[in-house]
Amino acid sequence: MDIHEMCSVDQLLPLLHARAEELEKLVAAKRLAIEKSPAGKLRISACDGIPQWYRIDKNLKEIFLPRRKIAEVRSLAQKSYDEKIQEEASRLLSVVRRFLKSYNPEVLLEVYDKMHPARQELVTPIRMRDDEYVKQWLAVKYAGRRFDEGSTELYTSLKIRVRSKSEVIIADALTRYGVPYRYEFPYKLKTEKGALRICPDFTCLNVRTRREFVWEHFGLIDNVEYAQNMVGKMQMYAENGFYEGVNLITTYETEDQRISSPMVSQLIEHVLLR
Secondary structure, three states: OOOOEOOOOOOHHHHHHHHHHHHHHHHHHHHHHHHHOOOOEEEEEEEOOEEEEEEEOOOOOEEEEOHHHHHHHHHHHHHHHHHHHHHHHHHHHHHHHHHHHHOOOOHHHHHHHOOOHHHHOOOOOOEOOHHHHHHHHHOOOOOOOOOOOOOOOEEOOOOOEEOOHHHHHHHHHHHHOOOOEEEOOOEEEEEOOEEEEEOOOEEEEEOOOOEEEEEEEEOOOOOHHHHHHHHHHHHHHHHOOOOEOOOEEEEEOOOOOOOOHHHHHHHHHHHHOO
8 A cells, every 4th residue: 555545535424425415305205205194193903813903093092994994004004104214314314414513534634734844744644635646646757649740739728739629628628627637648458469558538537536537538439440449449448447437438429429518527527526
């Protein structure tokens, strides 16, 4: 383990917030269901092993419910269940909220931040701050693919030269969302014929999780030869541990169907910002 990464990225906080939201929705849904339920409570007794149903009203009076009123029986049974679920969900929600109020994963990093700069220089923190990590990640030197002489010059908002207008859309969307990326960063993938050097369109960094994602944009999938090469590349990615949604992002275009900024934004929000 890297000495700067002895403390992993906190995964608990977003999960707890998501769980609290689920519990809030559950409590609200059961509250509404209870309000719409028939008045009273259900009591069940047995006569010769056959269940007998009674509705207990607010005056504690028991009213026998024959089988023809099975719908009411089911509603009262569901009401009782919903009340218990609402009670337990409310209790869990209270526990999660109390924990969230006191849980601060940043406190471990704040120990280093509060130290005098002269003392900071003498110690190795358990985890590098995000801005410093991104700075070092972007500082990695590499040589990508060369551009053909005379090819169209297209640049992103960061003045990085790319090969297509669609890549400009992707790159500028990554920049807007604050997602660090490397353009055509080289990888060596294993094949039956040995190691093969490839340069995917983008290598993106999820800053929160510090996981890297390869982003390949396939822009001519209605071209038969291009599509065949694409399938081969996707198989090669899978054989080398790159899987869609795990550490690989793909986008596709035909001559008539182009990618759009909203679609690219959705991908970034759902994969690279979570």
